[in-house]
Each structure stands twice: as structure tokens, then as C-alpha cells.
Amino acid sequence: MQIEPFGLERWFAKYEHEADVMLAESGIRSLPASRFDTDPGDLGYVIPTNGDPDFRADVAARYDREADEVLFTCGTQEANFLAFLSLLTGERDHAVVVTPTYQALHAVPEAVGDVTRVALEPPEWELDIDAVADAIRPETSVIVLNNPNNPTGRYHPLENVEALYDLAADNDAYLLCDEVYRLLAEDPLPPVASMGPHGLSTTSLTKAYGLAGLRFGWLVGDREVVDAAWNWKDYTTISPGLFGQHVAKQALGDQEDDVLAENRALAADHRDRVRAFLEEHDLEWYDPVGVNGFVTVPEGFENGREFCRTVVEEESVVLAPGDLFGYPGYFRIGFGLPTDELEVGLERVGRVIAD
Ligand SMILES: Cc1ncc(COP(=O)(O)O)c(C=O)c1O
Incomplete structure (x- = not known):
């Protein structure tokens, strides 16, 4: 039995630890453990x-x-x-x-x-x-x-x-x-x-x-x-x-309604911010549910990998190249991160596109 390497995980392993902003995480920002009782006993x-x-x-x-x-x-x-x-x-x-x-x-x-x-x-x-x-x-x-x-x-x-x-x-x-x-x-x-x-x-x-x-x-x-x-x-x-x-x-108990409401509100707000950013830069996506979008590569870059490599090397922001999903003409952006980090990340990606 053979399994191919997990391309996305390998990409993250190469860049995520050193980078300033992780704009490729596919989930919502993590909740602090202090919000919960963390003593299960024995x-x-x-x-x-x-x-x-x-x-x-x-x-x-x-x-x-x-x-x-x-x-x-x-x-x-x-x-x-x-x-x-x-x-x-x-x-x-x-x-x-x-x-x-x-x-x-x-x-x-x-x-x-x-x-x-x-x-x-x-x-x-x-x-x-x-x-x-x-x-x-x-x-x-x-x-x-x-x-x-x-x-x-x-x-x-x-x-x-x-x-x-x-x-x-x-x-x-x-x-x-x-x-x-x-x-x-x-x-x-x-x-x-x-x-x-x-x-x-x-x-x-x-x-x-x-x-x-x-x-x-x-x-x-x-x-x-x-x-x-x-x-x-x-x-x-x-x-x-x-x-x-x-x-x-x-x-899944008492906290569920609050947690989900907060997270959906964050996702909706961030989706609006990313949508505005993409419009400003003439990039296209399918308006997504969740906190991932699959975006067309800006003009001037051969493919998503070249674009993502440039963004991480010049601006220390991690995106995910679309070829990891079989679509080299796209990149994936994950916008579930904290708002201040999202704003910094978008500004830096904008600089690469403008340059
Ligand atoms: C579709 C999908 N399934 C499963 C996973 C892994 O999730 P978990 O942390 O629940 O194992 C991911 C993580 O990105 C995912 O996107």
C-alpha cells in the first residue's frame, strides 16, 4: 500500500513556522482553552x-x-x-x-x-x-x-x-x-x-x-x-x-450557541473584507460558505505556486497554491484567522499584486 505525500501539509511544513501571517489555514481562529473546564479527572x-x-x-x-x-x-x-x-x-x-x-x-x-x-x-x-x-x-x-x-x-x-x-x-x-x-x-x-x-x-x-x-x-x-x-x-x-x-x-452543550454564533459572525465579516479586497484587485472567486476561498491568480504570475511563493518569500504571508488541489490557476485563501492578522495579510498580498 502506497500513499502520496500530503501536498498541503508539506507546503505548510516548509513555510508556516517562519511566516508572519497564516492566510491559508482552512478553519476558524482557535478558541482559548481558558473558556472551558479542562480537568477531566483521571x-x-x-x-x-x-x-x-x-x-x-x-x-x-x-x-x-x-x-x-x-x-x-x-x-x-x-x-x-x-x-x-x-x-x-x-x-x-x-x-x-x-x-x-x-x-x-x-x-x-x-x-x-x-x-x-x-x-x-x-x-x-x-x-x-x-x-x-x-x-x-x-x-x-x-x-x-x-x-x-x-x-x-x-x-x-x-x-x-x-x-x-x-x-x-x-x-x-x-x-x-x-x-x-x-x-x-x-x-x-x-x-x-x-x-x-x-x-x-x-x-x-x-x-x-x-x-x-x-x-x-x-x-x-x-x-x-x-x-x-x-x-x-x-x-x-x-x-x-x-x-x-x-x-x-x-x-456541544451550554457553550454551543455562543461559539457558533461568534464564529459565523467572524466568517461573514471576514468574507466581506476578502470580497472587497478581491474586487479591488480584479480577482475572482466563487463567493464561499465557510472560511476558504479559491481565487484566480493575479495577472503577471505564471500560476498559483509562483504567486504563493512570491507572497511568502517577499511578504511572509502563507497562501495555498491551487495545484495542491489540481488547479494551478488558483490559490486558496483561508480567512478564519483573527481580524488584525487578516488585515495585515491582505495588505501585504496587495503589495505583491501592486508590485
Ligand atoms: C474537508 C476536511 N476534512 C477534514 C479535515 C481535517 O480536520 P480534523 O481536524 O477534524 O481532522 C480538514 C482540514 O483542513 C478538511 O478541510
């Missing part, structure tokens, strides 16, 4: 290792599901990873993945099985349902969507998601939707795991809540898939982190 494993049953029942209720249809994981990353290991087995080892997307959503299934990518259509990043239908084979076990999408910020409407769900159901497959940005939408769609037995949802507290360091997420859906994922989890991280679960109970 530092054992979470028992049972799939997560506190009462808390799983609370999370499951958000999807009209039972506690045993939820597996707590170390972030969405582990939830997706375990889901792919569970789904792509034997003769059903093919996945249809809607791209561009977060690299893990095609690289992991490519490592363990076979993938057909179906491209969204720029500039609106429209989903072509017929192209997905054409890509399905008898051995397809899963259709993979990220909604809202990283890197484009495209939020596919309910009828399209339902059409994908129906395709999955008609082919005795699953629709796996990475919904890590879902709660940053003003009007979130119902999660895919609540649509019926063929829906699987993954998410975490990383992006919408600003709690990446908790490494707390989950997979929810069909019990057979969740059990198989738990089976794999015994070999990855055994249980979710105890601190993560302890703080997650508070973040």
Missing part, C-alpha cells in the same frame, strides 16, 4: 473506546440515529480514514470522489482501493450528477462529497446532495459526506447521515468551533460501517482523547 482511556455512550447518544440524536451508530475519533481525518478502510474491501473497493477536495478524501481511498474523480465545474463549481452516475461501477462502495467544499467554499444545495444519496442507494453503496464546515453555513443542510441508511457523515469540532487542538470528531451512520471502523480504530488511536471528549461535551 487520565485513563475513554471507556468504552468508541466514546462515552451518553455523549454518543446526544451526538447521534443530531442525526436521528442511535448511540451505537456513532464512533468518536481523533478529528474528521481519522473518521474519514477509518471509514475508507472499512468501506473499500474485497470486490467493493472503488470510490467515486467529487473533486477538487481535501487531499485525504481521494488519497486514502486511492491507497486502499480504486478512485474515479468527478470534477466540479468552475467558476461556480457545479456538481454534475450525471458524471457521478457515469462513474459508478458494480464495485463502487462509496461516493465521497465534502460539503461545504474545501477549497472552493461551494455549498451544494439539498437537491444535489439528495440526488447523490439516491445514486448511492440505487447502487447499494454509501454517500460519505465530510461535513466539517457545515455549521459555518448560515442555513446548514440536514446532515447526510440523517437522510437514510446509505448516508455517512464525518465531522469534528475543528473548523466551525475553532477547536482543532482537541482532535475530536466522529463518524456516524450505518452500524455495520461504524462497527468496522471501530475495529480498525483499535489499531490506530484506540480511543478518542480524554481531554477532547471532556471539552467537546461543553462545546
Whole structure:
């Protein structure tokens, strides 16, 4: 089994530590730990290792599901990873993945099985349902969507998601939707795991809540898939982190409304600021949901990589080149950072464009 290097992580590893401004982080700025009680008591494993049953029942209720249809994981990353290991087995080892997307959503299934990518259509990043239908084979076990999408910020409407769900159901497959940005939408769609037995949802507290360091997420859906994922989890991280679960109970409890309202307000305000900046510099994007935008490269630069390299080397601001998502003519900007940092970052990027 081979896996390609995670291009975005390698790019960050090269520049992020030294740079002044991180304008490529895909989530919302992190909340301080002081906002929560951080004493979970004795530092054992979470028992049972799939997560506190009462808390799983609370999370499951958000999807009209039972506690045993939820597996707590170390972030969405582990939830997706375990889901792919569970789904792509034997003769059903093919996945249809809607791209561009977060690299893990095609690289992991490519490592363990076979993938057909179906491209969204720029500039609106429209989903072509017929192209997905054409890509399905008898051995397809899963259709993979990220909604809202990283890197484009495209939020596919309910009828399209339902059409994908129906395709999955008609082919005795699953629709796996990475919904890590879902709660940053003003009007979130119902999660895919609540649509019926063929829906699987993954998410975490990383992006919408600003709690990446908790490494707390989950997979929810069909019990057979969740059990198989738990089976794999015994070999990855055994249980979710105890601190993560302890703080997650508070973040999804009394604090949830405030945290989400603050974060959505920040995302909306920053989207306005970035939109104004792009208009000023004649750059285009699809007006995104969440805190990522996929922007056309300014004139005078050969491609997104050259532009991003110039910006980081001359102005110490990290952006993400579009080729990391298969689109060299774009770059990704992440605008969930604190407002003062966003303003400094935009001013510096503006200088590079003006020069
Ligand atoms: C679509 C998507 N899924 C998963 C992740 C990883 O998230 P987590 O911190 O929940 O593992 C990211 C991070 O950028 C992402 O964009």
C-alpha cells in the first residue's frame, strides 16, 4: 500500500513556522482553552473506546440515529480514514470522489482501493450528477462529497446532495459526506447521515468551533460501517482523547450557541473584507460558505505556486497554491484567522499584486 505525500501539509511544513501571517489555514481562529473546564479527572482511556455512550447518544440524536451508530475519533481525518478502510474491501473497493477536495478524501481511498474523480465545474463549481452516475461501477462502495467544499467554499444545495444519496442507494453503496464546515453555513443542510441508511457523515469540532487542538470528531451512520471502523480504530488511536471528549461535551452543550454564533459572525465579516479586497484587485472567486476561498491568480504570475511563493518569500504571508488541489490557476485563501492578522495579510498580498 502506497500513499502520496500530503501536498498541503508539506507546503505548510516548509513555510508556516517562519511566516508572519497564516492566510491559508482552512478553519476558524482557535478558541482559548481558558473558556472551558479542562480537568477531566483521571487520565485513563475513554471507556468504552468508541466514546462515552451518553455523549454518543446526544451526538447521534443530531442525526436521528442511535448511540451505537456513532464512533468518536481523533478529528474528521481519522473518521474519514477509518471509514475508507472499512468501506473499500474485497470486490467493493472503488470510490467515486467529487473533486477538487481535501487531499485525504481521494488519497486514502486511492491507497486502499480504486478512485474515479468527478470534477466540479468552475467558476461556480457545479456538481454534475450525471458524471457521478457515469462513474459508478458494480464495485463502487462509496461516493465521497465534502460539503461545504474545501477549497472552493461551494455549498451544494439539498437537491444535489439528495440526488447523490439516491445514486448511492440505487447502487447499494454509501454517500460519505465530510461535513466539517457545515455549521459555518448560515442555513446548514440536514446532515447526510440523517437522510437514510446509505448516508455517512464525518465531522469534528475543528473548523466551525475553532477547536482543532482537541482532535475530536466522529463518524456516524450505518452500524455495520461504524462497527468496522471501530475495529480498525483499535489499531490506530484506540480511543478518542480524554481531554477532547471532556471539552467537546461543553462545546456541544451550554457553550454551543455562543461559539457558533461568534464564529459565523467572524466568517461573514471576514468574507466581506476578502470580497472587497478581491474586487479591488480584479480577482475572482466563487463567493464561499465557510472560511476558504479559491481565487484566480493575479495577472503577471505564471500560476498559483509562483504567486504563493512570491507572497511568502517577499511578504511572509502563507497562501495555498491551487495545484495542491489540481488547479494551478488558483490559490486558496483561508480567512478564519483573527481580524488584525487578516488585515495585515491582505495588505501585504496587495503589495505583491501592486508590485
Ligand atoms: C474537508 C476536511 N476534512 C477534514 C479535515 C481535517 O480536520 P480534523 O481536524 O477534524 O481532522 C480538514 C482540514 O483542513 C478538511 O478541510
